[in-house]
Amino acid sequence: MVSHVIDAGPTASPAARADRAAREVLDHIRRIVRALREGSRAAERTLGLSAAQVFVLQRLAAGPALSVKELAARTLTHQSSVSVVVSKLCARGLVARATSALDARQSELTLTRQGRALVDRAPVHAPQDRLIAGLALIGPASRRRLAAELRRLVEAMALADADVDGPAPMFFEDGSSRGRSPGKRRRAPRA
DSSP states (O other): OSSSSSSSTTSSSSHHHHHHHHHHHHHHHHHHHHHHHHHHHHHHHHHSSOOHHHHHHHHHHSSOBOOOOHHHHHOOOOOHHHHHHHHHHHHHHHHHEEESOOOOTTTEEEEEHHHHHHHHOOOOOOHHHHHHHHHHHHHHHHHHHHHHHHHHHEEEEEEETTTTTSSOOTTTSTTTTTTOTTTOOOOOOOO
């Protein structure tokens, strides 16, 4: 439970409106979300894919065939969330799923020729890569503190769809880019 409320509205006290730390947190979140959103828009505009789909394709292109579990580890995402993206990519013919030669209970994911061609046209650094690299630079202790504080923030916001212990969807993978072919643009909703 939140011990106090920051009300930055027009009737808020001057102290609440002047809470520099709250403003600074919001500014940092805005910058991160903006970079992710711009990366997603660029991916949709140039490739007809969501940023999450491009991120998965890039991770698959970086090495040999991967299981969904291995791909989830490479994307720092829950298996169920990455599986949703993989299913969309398989349906579009960009990723192939085959039974593993080492373990018949497991499937391996590889890029198709069409998937590889899209990766070759993709932006060099996906915003998710920049975010992951930034997290690596701040170190493990800072990451643990940040994770704990962000969890508290999500809980304090009482987000209806935020099961803080459950899997979160990949960034901007909320049904966008379904069924569109590369290069086709979707009209962005007006804010």
